[in-house]
Structures are given as structure tokens and as C-alpha cells.
Amino acid sequence: MHVPNALASLLPLSLLAAAVKLPAPSGPYNVGFTQHIFNHTTPNDPTPGPGNIYLTSIYYPTRATPGPNTSVPYFDPTSARIWGEVFNILPADLESLETTLQWQAPLLTAEEDVDKVKTWPTLVFSPGGGMNAGYSTSLLSELASQGYTVLALDHPGEAPYLSLPYGNPGVVGWDIYMPYSDELIVEIYEFRRADMLALLCPNGYPALVELNGAYFNTEAYGAFGHSTGAAAATGAMDRRDSIVAGFNIDGGLFGDSVNASLHGRPYFMTMNPNHFAQDADTWPAFAERYYNESKIAPGWLDWTTVEGSAHLAFSDIPLWVELLPQIPNSTAQVNLGNVTGSRMDALLKTYTGAFWEFVRGGQYNATLLDGEVEEWPEVVFDAKVRSNGTQGY
Ligand SMILES: *[C@@H]1O[C@H](CO)[C@@H](O)[C@H](O)[C@H]1NC(C)=O
Ligand SMILES: *[C@@H]1O[C@H](CO)[C@@H](O)[C@H](O)[C@H]1NC(C)=O
Ligand SMILES: *[C@@H]1O[C@H](CO)[C@@H](O)[C@H](O)[C@H]1NC(C)=O
Ligand SMILES: *[C@@H]1O[C@H](CO)[C@@H](O)[C@H](O)[C@H]1NC(C)=O
Numbered sequence: 001m002h003v004p005n006a007l008a009s010l011l012p013l014s015l016l017a018a019a020v021k022l023p024a025p026s027g028p029y030n031v032g033f034t035q036h037i038f039n040h041t042t043p044n045d046p047t048p049g050p051g052n053i054y055l056t057s058i059y060y061p062t063r064a065t066p067g068p069n070t071s072v073p074y075f076d077p078t079s080a081r082i083w084g085e086v087f088n089i090l091p092a093d094l095e096s097l098e099t100t101l102q103w104q105a106p107l108l109t110a111e112e113d114v115d116k117v118k119t120w121p122t123l124v125f126s127p128g129g130g131m132n133a134g135y136s137t138s139l140l141s142e143l144a145s146q147g148y149t150v151l152a153l154d155h156p157g158e159a160p161y162l163s164l165p166y167g168n169p170g171v172v173g174w175d176i177y178m179p180y181s182d183e184l185i186v187e188i189y190e191f192r193r194a195d196m197l198a199l200l201c202p203n204g205y206p207a208l209v210e211l212n213g214a215y216f217n218t219e220a221y222g223a224f225g226h227s228t229g230a231a232a233a234t235g236a237m238d239r240r241d242s243i244v245a246g247f248n249i250d251g252g253l254f255g256d257s258v259n260a261s262l263h264g265r266p267y268f269m270t271m272n273p274n275h276f277a278q279d280a281d282t283w284p285a286f287a288e289r290y291y292n293e294s295k296i297a298p299g300w301l302d303w304t305t306v307e308g309s310a311h312l313a314f315s316d317i318p319l320w321v322e323l324l325p326q327i328p329n330s331t332a333q334v335n336l337g338n339v340t341g342s343r344m345d346a347l348l349k350t351y352t353g354a355f356w357e358f359v360r361g362g363q364y365n366a367t368l369l370d371g372e373v374e375e376w377p378e379v380v381f382d383a384k385v386r387s388n389g390t391q392g393y
């Protein structure tokens with residue numbers, strides 16, 4: 001909130017929760033942000049949403065400098081109330097979170113900038129089940145600051161509340177405490193995958209890029225996601241050769257993503273320790289099949305576990321908990337493991353950063369990608385596959 005000083009002195013203090021900043025992106029660029037509502041029908045959409053649209057948020061590099069009136073808010077008031085209750089944080093405190101995103105800031109114009117980033121794959125992100133894509137803002141901002149264009153998908157009606165841009169009314173979705181049956185998780189996986197595939201169709205993102213005369217890459221994509229979103233990214237990879245690599249952030253292999261054939265495209269999986277127990281029959285078989293395929297072909301797969309982490313720790317949520325005060329005398333009911341927000345934030349930025357840098361043909365950080373390192377003792381390797389069976393599973 002930007003309030004002139006004279007006015008500020010008249011307002012009750014409680015309205016002026018000091019802005020709390022997410023960790024700053026570390027790349028050479030600042031970050032622009034825009035959103036677009038695409039028309040796309042989900043047959044028999046199980047959510048209470050309209051079933052005929054999905055929202056894409058676009059994070060992209062810019063040379064514009066953030067000003068006091070350009071920052072995109074992190075939380076809308078409705079979501080702050082809903083999520084604050086779950087994590088014992090006052091809505092006003094959640095609303096005090098500040099992004100470095102600049103609404104519709106100018107694209108890069110300098111030839112040297114554009115030439116550098118225009119061939120990098122456009123990264124497509126799908127959030128965890130029931131979560132808004134914006135709850136990975138820290139990671140998505142970081143990747144954009146490095147030079148990537150990042151597309152993040154929201155399916156209106158799935159998250160408890162999704163605000164929509166351009167004066168459209170927000171969409172109330174499933175109750176935050178609603179349990180998901182196994183069948184429903186597969187349905188979510190399927191509409192998420194369909195949204196991602198629709199986005200990559202000629203009349204989706206490529207048409208939008210052409211309309212705006214932007215330099216963004218519409219030939220090669222990287223797919224990634226958290227939880228169900230990671231399964232959606234994997235299922236989409238199976239169906240689109242234009243997705244050149246995938247990064248799975250603590251995602252079970254729901255639905256037919258378990259059988260996705262990656263044909264040697266690079267794939268990084270990282271999970272919390274409990275995931276192994278929950279998905280004991282999917283991840284090992286997936287890695288083994290990948291290994292089998294790579295014995296006579298290219299291939300690159302890393303499979304890691306983050307010791308001490310829990311499922312929701314692979315998002316901004318532990319940052320909310322670390323940066324903002326807890327409501328007194330309440331205890332968080334949600335398990336985030338024994339990791340901290342800033343540590344998980346840095347960890348995810350480091351590993352996704354190194355992975356996408358390798359995929360786009362930049363430096364290959366063998367120290368980080370080929371095994372355990374001193375700086376990240378909590379990251380342990382479960383399996384590693386390289387071309388022609390040169391590294392075992
Ligand atoms: C989506 O459909 C509505 C009408 O149903 C139309 O007004 C709108 O322009 C369409 N949006 C896009 C991006 O095509
Ligand atoms: C920010 O505010 C200044 C001063 O009111 C104004 O000149 C400028 O156009 C604003 N920028 C944006 C992006 O709204
Ligand atoms: C995956 O493939 C196996 C073997 O072909 C098949 O039995 C199984 O039904 C498939 N699973 C899904 C969810 O498609
Ligand atoms: C991988 O190959 C081995 C040896 O050919 C075979 O026994 C195994 O079933 C294969 N695994 C998968 C998941 O396809």
C-alpha cells in the first residue's frame with residue numbers, strides 16, 4: 001500500500017502493516033508481469049468454476065525499474081482471509097507481502113538482451129492442487145529475472161478463490177478443507193494437462209505472442225509444476241514434442257502421467273521424504289522405464305529427495321510462515337517439515353536454475369547436477385540416468 005505521509009499519520013496503525021518483501025530475484029533483469037484469460041472449455045468441469053476459461057500469468061524479464069506504484073500485490077483480500085486461517089496468519093499480514101513484479105512493464109528492447117533470451121525455452125508452470133500459481137511467485141520471479149519467460153496456469157474454480165484481471169469478478173472455488181478423492185485428483189490432473197496443452201496450441205500462447213509482436217519463444221517449452229501440477233507437466237510432455245524438458249516438484253505421477261514417455265528429454269524430479277512411501281509404485285517404475293529407454297539413446301534424469309521437507313514446503317508457503325508473525329497462541333496445523341522458507345526458496349531456485357540453464361544450452365553445473373554437494377546436504381540422490389545407460393538407475 002502506498003500512502004502519502006500526511007494521510008498515513010491519520011490512519012490507524014493496523015491498516016499500515018509494513019510491507020514485507022519476498023526474497024529478491026537474483027538475475028540480471030527485473031520482472032514484468034501480465035495476465036491473460038484464455039477461452040477453453042473443460043467438458044464436465046468438476047470444479048464450481050465456469051469451465052470455459054483458464055488464466056495465464058506471464059512473468060518476463062524487463063529493464064524497467066520497480067517504482068512504488070508498479071508493484072503487483074501478492075494477495076487479494078479474499079484469498080488472504082482463507083489462507084491466513086489455515087496458516088494462522090492475519091489477513092492484513094498476508095496482504096503486506098510485496099512482490100517485485102511490475103504490471104505490464106515494457107519488454108526487453110536492446111538487441112543484445114533480446115538475442116540472448118529469445119531462444120530460451122518458454123517455461124510453463126502448473127501449481128499444486130488447490131493452490132494458486134501465484135503461491136510460487138518467488139521461484140517464478142527468479143526464473144524471469146534470469147531471462148526466461150514463465151507462464152503460470154490457474155484453473156478457475158479449483159483454488160478456494162482466484163481473482164481475475166481486467167475487472168472480471170473473482171471465482172470462488174472448492175472449499176480449502178475439501179478432501180480430494182483419488183478419482184478427483186486424476187480429474188484435476190486431466191483438466192490441468194488439457195489447459196497446458198491448449199495454451200501451447202497455435203491459437204493459445206503463440207497467437208497471443210504474435211498479436212503483441214513479442215520475441216517470446218513459441219517453438220520450445222520447458223514444463224514444470226508442483227504436486228498435481230508436476231503430473232500435468234509430465235502428461236503434457238508425453239503429448240507435445242515442443243516441450244523439451246520437465247521439472248517435477250514433489251509431484252505424484254497421477255493418471256496416465258505415470259506412463260509418460262519422455263524419449264530421453266531431460267527430467268528432474270525432487271520430492272519430500274514421505275512421497276516415496278506414498279508413491280512407492282510410481283516413481284521407481286518411472287525412473288526405471290526412463291533408464292530402460294536411455295540405454296540405447298540420449299537421456300538425462302535426476303531424482304532427488306529433500307530431507308526434512310514436507311509437501312507444502314515446495315512453494316512460497318514456508319516463506320509466509322517465516323516472514324510473517326503467527327497469530328498469538330495458535331499453532332500451525334499444516335506440516336511444512338523442519339525446513340525454513342528461505343532455505344527451500346534458495347534450494348528450489350538453485351536446482352531449477354541449474355537445470356534450465358543446462359536445458360537451454362548454457363553452462364552445465366556438474367557439481368550440482370551430478371551428485372550430492374556440501375552446500376545442500378539435505379538434497380540426496382535417489383537415482384541418476386545418463387545417455388546410453390552410462391549412469392545406472
Ligand atoms: C472469450 O469469449 C468471450 C465471449 O464468450 C469473448 O468476449 C472474449 O473476447 C474471448 N476471449 C478471447 C481471449 O478470445
Ligand atoms: C506512477 O506514479 C507516477 C506519479 O503519480 C506517475 O507519473 C506514473 O505514470 C505512475 N506509473 C505507473 C506505471 O502507473
Ligand atoms: C500404464 O501402463 C501400464 C502398462 O501398459 C498399464 O497397465 C496401465 O494401465 C497404465 N496406467 C495408466 C494410468 O494409464
Ligand atoms: C526395464 O528393463 C528390464 C530388463 O529388460 C525389465 O525387466 C523391466 O521390466 C523394465 N522396466 C520397466 C519399468 O519397463
Ligand SMILES: *[C@@H]1O[C@H](CO)[C@@H](O)[C@H](O)[C@H]1NC(C)=O
Nearest residue numbers: 273306307308309337338339
Ligand atoms: C530434519 O528432518 C530430517 C529427517 O526428515 C533429519 O534428517 C534432519 O536431521 C532434521 N533436521 C533438523 C535440523 O532437525
Ligand SMILES: *[C@@H]1O[C@H](CO)[C@@H](O)[C@H](O)[C@H]1NC(C)=O
Nearest residue numbers: 088325326327328329330331
Ligand atoms: C497466550 O498464552 C499465554 C500463555 O499460555 C497467556 O499468558 C497469554 O495471555 C495468551 N495470549 C492471548 C492473546 O491469548
Ligand SMILES: *[C@@H]1O[C@H](CO)[C@@H](O)[C@H](O)[C@H]1NC(C)=O
Nearest residue numbers: 350363365366367368373375
Ligand atoms: C555450481 O554449483 C555449486 C554447488 O552448489 C556452486 O558452488 C557453484 O558456484 C556452481 N557453479 C556455477 C558456475 O554456478
Ligand SMILES: *[C@@H]1O[C@H](CO)[C@@H](O)[C@H](O)[C@H]1NC(C)=O
Nearest residue numbers: 296297298299386387388390
Ligand atoms: C549415445 O549413443 C549414441 C548412438 O550410439 C551416440 O550418438 C551418442 O553420442 C551417445 N551418447 C553418449 C552421451 O554417450
